[in-house]
Amino acid sequence: MRSRITQRRLPGVRMSGAKAQLAVVLLVLLLASLTTVQAQETRTSGNDARALADFRDYYLAQGLRSSGGSSSVRLFQTWMDGDPCLSAWAGVECAPSPTDTSILHVTGVTLRGSTASSIQGQLSPQLGSLSSLQSLDLSNNQLSGTVPPEYYRLVNLANYSVAGNDLSGLLPPFFAQSRISMADFSGNSFYGGLPQDWCGRTFTADVRRNPHLCGEIPTCSGVGYPNLMGLQGTALSLLGEAVPQGCDSTPPECGDACNVRVYHFTLSTTQVPYSFQGFQDPESGIDSYEVGLATLEHWRDFGTVDGVPFYPFDGQSSAILGTNLVQHNGTIVLLGTQLLNGEQYVVLIRASNGWGLQATAESNPTTVSTWGPSQGYVFNGGDCKNHMYTTRLTSLTTCWVGFSDSIAGIEGFRVQIVDRNLSALHVEEWFPAQAQNTSVTVSAGDNPLVVGNSYAFRVWAVNRAGTVSNPVDSQPLEVDEPKPTPAEELSRVVTIAASAVGGVVLLAALAVIGYFLYKRLVLHKKVLKRVEEHQAMVKALISSLEQVDGDDVLTGSKIRKCRELAFVTTDLLDSTKMAAAGVVGFQQVQDIHDQVMREGISRHSGYEINTEGDAFQVAFQDVFQAVKFCMDVQYRLLEVPWSRTVLRLPSCKEVYSPDGDLLYKGPRVRMGIHWAKKGTVNHRLHPLTKHRIFAGPSWRVAGELGDAANGGQVLMTHDTWSIIRTNMSKANYPVVEQVGLFKFNAMTTPMW
Known part of the structure; x- marks a missing residue:
């Protein structure tokens, strides 16, 4: 933006005496005043600068998340630094404020797109804050959506062009309140008829190449209508001419009736089943349906179907639910590509009416989950430890840890007692996800446990998608009869020995029994120590695994x-x-x-x-x-x-x-x-x-x-x-010591 100060030469006036002295004094005061004004810093209005920066950042953010990001960057490459009016931002025109010449207001914005640089996405509302804007040219870009209502506030707008984009919706009526002289809407996808609010206005409008515009031009009760540059590429007609058959002013309607649904979890990386109820269009009827698939991130970021491939609807079955309401069922089958585990997707249903207008509805998100829960560890004791024996015959207690599913989460567990001797299976029991890492009692049901047999617990984890993990068995647990205490057994042996052979035999028997008990105790301690060591290693690992998020x-x-x-x-x-x-x-x-x-x-x-x-x-x-x-x-x-x-x-x-x-x-x-x-x-x-x-x-x-x-x-x-x-x-403050240079085969010179 270049600013130029012009000086106007005042006609000469002859003065003498006191009047001349007074003129000199006034001239000195005037020069001092001009020096003070020029000393004030000229800058762009804060509101206008923020509006332009927000407009830039909106499209740069859109571009960075799409394949056309570099195109947007090139168009805004002069908008990165400095004051918009003083730093020559491309396409920005400014003028001083009528009330304060040190404040510059934006009066024009020109951002025409090309094959090398363009902005894409929905038309941003930020420029609606430029209250002094007189000219706006956003032609030949990749803009979509409707004209935001914020643009209705541009009452000083004289020239407006959004030609060559993909804008849709009804033509905006806001030019009835502005100073518009030229409005170019050509080459878009606007639909419906021309606004009645344009009646009585004298501006020139270009609505050509909008194939969905239809109906008669308003008569305006004799007050006149804006000058139209032509009707080519539209279905508009003059008063008295025939209106094209099937003319429709609105796209298909969906609302809550469409009810596009998918399962909360998808168990395949190549297929996504879905269902939806029919759209409605009372004017021209529904002509066809298309189905597409997009990531939830893409849909939330862009909110448009740009870049989403659509395919003709090929429903597997349909069921009539009510008057003009049909339930459609189908499956999206991917060829040559796969969905990502853990990623969320939405199914998009696009309906076209008889006039070619389209509307899109999205499903609830579905999460791809094909891996199933990860396996954990099962203990044969309710205290989260392993044991060798039990004397219980009707039920056993167990504990399991470490089962997880980072994508779908754990729904619950199937638990079963298995007879390791006969390979017999007891009835499965179901436990909720909260049962993990707690003591759980499992009933033997109608098959009491048999003394001498070994039993184990078998656990399956089931995630919220319904996928079941591989079974995990605990260590076996042997059922044993209650045995007498060592003191009772020793008393019985002593009594028999005393009655049989007398005191000498009794002493020998006691020595033998003592030696046997000692050896058995030593062996038991060794086995117990090994088991405890193994349990300590496993439990330490399980404890650390449970802390992982x-x-x-x-x-x-x-x-x-x-x-x-x-x-x-x-x-x-x-x-x-x-x-x-x-x-x-x-x-x-x-x-x-x-x-x-x-x-x-x-x-x-x-x-x-x-x-x-x-x-x-x-x-x-x-x-x-x-x-x-x-x-x-x-x-x-x-x-x-x-x-x-x-x-x-x-x-x-x-x-x-x-x-x-x-x-x-x-x-x-x-x-x-x-x-x-x-x-x-x-x-x-x-x-x-x-x-x-x-x-x-x-x-x-x-x-x-x-x-x-x-x-x-x-x-x-x-x-x-x-x-x-x-x-x-x-x-975490590691202790680091420098050890010198090292020659890597992958590098030509040594590295520190």
Whole structure:
């Protein structure tokens, strides 16, 4: 915006004496006044500046969430900084306020679209706040929806153009109150007739190429109608001419009667069943239906069908519900693509009437859930512990933990007692989701438990989508008869020995009995200690798993938007030696190691890329989560109450510092963290596994870094450290030591 101050030369006047002196004084005062006015800072009206900024931000936000984002950015590239009137914002014209020349008001906005740059989405209402606007040109863009009522306030508008868009609805009547001289609505999708409120106005209107406009031009009772540039491409007719058959002024009506419905959960990634009741159109009737599918995020962000593919309705069945009301049922079948687990979708039904006008109704959201609940752990005791024996014959108590479903949630559990000797099944019982991690009593029903037989609990988790998990069995529990106490048994043996052989035999018998009880007690203590060690490891793991909230886990749909990631690679030290030294102990190590790793990934919002044996490859959105994940895993592995079988394996024994502090206990994991900057890594979706696969120099550096670490050590690159040291509290204050340069095969020069 260029401002120019023009000076008007006053005609010369001759003065003499006191009058001349007075003129000089007045001239000096006038110059001082002009200097004061010029010293005031000229700026755009605050209301106008906010309206333009809001208008810009609305379409930039729309563009960033759509495929045409760069097109909007190019159109608004001069609107990013400075004062709108003083910083030459493209297409913005301004003029000083009549009451305060230091305040500039926006009088014109011109944003014509092109193939290279355009704005898209619904027509934003923000420009309705520009009270001094005289000219508005938004032609040849990709605007949709109706003209907002906020534009009715533009009483100073003289020239208005929205030609070449996809606006719809009735033509706006607000020009009856404005100073309009030219209004261009051509090349849109407006429907109905011309507004009666335009009667008596003298402006020129272009309504050509609006195929859904129909009906006679209003007569206005002799006061005249605006000058129309033509009726080409419309179904409008002059007074006395025939109105086209089927002329319809309104689109199909839906309201609450459409009732587009889908199941709350969809159990397939390729099919979505739906139902809806018919639209109504009393003028031209319903001609056809189309069906489309959109993500709930897209529908909430845009609120339009732009970019949503529609297909002719091919209903599987229909049922008449009432007069002119039909229930349609159908299924959307996807070809060549799949829905994402955990993503929410809406089914869109679009109806077209006999005049070609359309209306769209959306369904309730449906969530894709095909994985089912994850398995937990079942105890054979109601105290959430495992036992070896029971004397109960009509019912047993159990407890289960760890079953979860982050997408659909748990609805309840099916529980059954299984006879391990006869493989007989008792009647299933149903328990609500709240029964998890509590003591539950399960009845044996009409089949009492048999002394000497072993029984187990079998538990299935059922999610709210109706999907059932694989069954999980508890450890067996043997039914035993009530036995006499050791004192009673000893008294009986002593009595028999005394009556049979006398005092000597009695002493020998007591010695034998004492030795037998001692051996049995020692054996029982060993077995009990092993069971308690195993229970302690499992319960520690279960306790940590219950604290995990997986709502913010980094999913494939989120990670595909990331251009920078933190990679963590891990490996179990001396795993080959451990496997060779003890199969049972190594199996315990591997099971607990994998559970701790995956619990940490979920806890810190990670994305499990791949596992190779006992090695994990994980991605995080930032390095702080990656560092906290590594430290969390190291401390949790140190806190596990490992059994003696594990502690005897190579590289698993306890190690203390000279000050007596515990340094290592159990298996040791080596880890590497590398921050992959934009452009150093790329990823894509594997066509078969639907998992993200990664490549690039940063991906290779992360792999080499994990291999370079020692057991129990976490290495990070300098790129990672540069970010962490800016906010050590966010990374939980890790202790960091610089170890020097390292030569990576993936890089040409050594890296810190």
